[in-house]
Amino acid sequence: MLNARKLFKTPRHWTCCNELIANRGNIHIWPDRRIRLVMSSSQTSGVSSAPRATPVRIKFWGVRGSIPTPGPTTLEYGGNTSCIEVRAGDQIVILDAGTGLRLLGRELLAEFGERPMNLTLLLTHTHWDHIQGLPFFLPVYQPNNQLRILGYEGARSGLQSVLSSQMESPFFPIGLNEVPANIKIEELKEWEFELGSVRARACYACHPGVCVGYRLDVAGRSIAFFPDNELQHDSHPPSELITKRMRRSAGCQNGEQKLAEFVRGVDVLVMDSQYDAEEYEQHIGWGHGCVDKVVALAIEAGARHLYLFHHDPNHDDAKITEMLTHARKLAATKSNTLRVDAAREGLTLELPV
Numbered sequence: 205m206l207n208a209r210k211l212f213k214t215p216r217h218w219t220c221c222n223e224l225i226a227n228r229g230n231i232h233i234w235p236d237r238r239i240r241l242v243m244s245s246s247q248t249s250g251v252s253s254a255p256r257a258t259p260v261r262i263k264f265w266g267v268r269g270s271i272p273t274p275g276p277t278t279l280e281y282g283g284n285t286s287c288i289e290v291r292a293g294d295q296i297v298i299l300d301a302g303t304g305l306r307l308l309g310r311e312l313l314a315e316f317g318e319r320p321m322n323l324t325l326l327l328t329h330t331h332w333d334h335i336q337g338l339p340f341f342l343p344v345y346q347p348n349n350q351l352r353i354l355g356y357e358g359a360r361s362g363l364q365s366v367l368s369s370q371m372e373s374p375f376f377p378i379g380l381n382e383v384p385a386n387i388k389i390e391e392l393k394e395w396e397f398e399l400g401s402v403r404a405r406a407c408y409a410c411h412p413g414v415c416v417g418y419r420l421d422v423a424g425r426s427i428a429f430f431p432d433n434e435l436q437h438d439s440h441p442p443s444e445l446i447t448k449r450m451r452r453s454a455g456c457q458n459g460e461q462k463l464a465e466f467v468r469g470v471d472v473l474v475m476d477s478q479y480d481a482e483e484y485e486q487h488i489g490w491g492h493g494c495v496d497k498v499v500a501l502a503i504e505a506g507a508r509h510l511y512l513f514h515h516d517p518n519h520d521d522a523k524i525t526e527m528l529t530h531a532r533k534l535a536a537t538k539s540n541t542l543r544v545d546a547a548r549e550g551l552t553l554e555l556p557v
């Protein structure tokens with residue numbers, strides 16, 4: 205548990221969006237009004253505050269799009285592909301199984317040891333950069349662990365078949381059906397379901413094939429995750445934007461108004477912002493987002509904190525920082541409530557409940 209009083213004594217803090225956001229290295233924390241009151245009381249009286257509920261914790265394990273990009277030019281934001289861990293109450297929910305999942309698996313083993321794990325993995329879709337960490341996820345090699353994998357069928361051959369195929373010979377030495385953990389793969393039919401105390405909802409994304417985004421709400425806190433999604437530019441009508449594969453994507457037909465409604469008021473919006481405006485012109489119909497449009501959507505939807513995600517494999521740290529600076533300027537001219545950051549590997553968010 206973090207010591208809130210210590211946090212406020214750290215030199216690196218700033219005021220934003222009428223809230224005090226503490227930045228402690230790789231941890232962002234949003235103290236809410238209740239916590240501020242507790243702090244002020246304990247600071248003046250010296251009486252320790254009452255225990256409070258465990259915050260919702262979000263950790264980025266992989267933030268890159270398309271393919272892992274290790275190397276000296278990606279050290280700041282990281283090179284592993286899509287994977288986020290969400291801890292809410294007794295739930296451990298994993299969003300996507302890109303190569304960042306391998307690192308999460310190591311950390312879970314260090315935390316749990318021999319104790320059984322009960323994990324839920326929500327897949328947005330089955331492109332490589334969202335599933336390639338699964339064969340290297342160490343918890344599936346322990347028999348006392350449970351892993352429930354949920355996703356939507358997107359390849360006509362079934363989710364189980366798609367996930368198994370990447371571990372078949374000659375691609376991998378151990379089959380998915382041979383790993384000792386108890387793995388259940390379920391194709392979702394509903395668009396809303398519960399994971400313990402977490403209310404989970406899904407919505408189609410605009411991306412080739414079947415691809416969704418998720419929204420998780422728990423104890424008044426929320427995160428929406430759209431790692432792969434194209435937002436249309438006003439200058440490009442849908443007919444021009446949509447390629448043959450994209451034409452089959454229900455998310456492209458839904459339109460952005462539906463997406464804005466889906467993420468309305470969310471605390472944390474993690475969204476595909478792969479291209480700057482100039483690059484986007486060369487990648488219309490590829491199924492990925494332009495940072496300008498993503499900022500506009502976040503403002504329209506009243507999101508509190510936007511995290512740019514699915515960083516282009518050709519973007520080094522300097523380019524991502526440049527895009528972040530641009531996004532912050534855009535946000536500042538049009539909103540006094542939206543905060544923008546670029547997702548980076550290892551970053552942890554704590555949302556008090």
Ligand SMILES: [Zn+2]
Pocket residue numbers: 269270286331333334431432514
């Ligand atoms: Zn992707």
Ligand SMILES: [Zn+2]
Pocket residue numbers: 329331411432
């Ligand atoms: Zn994709």
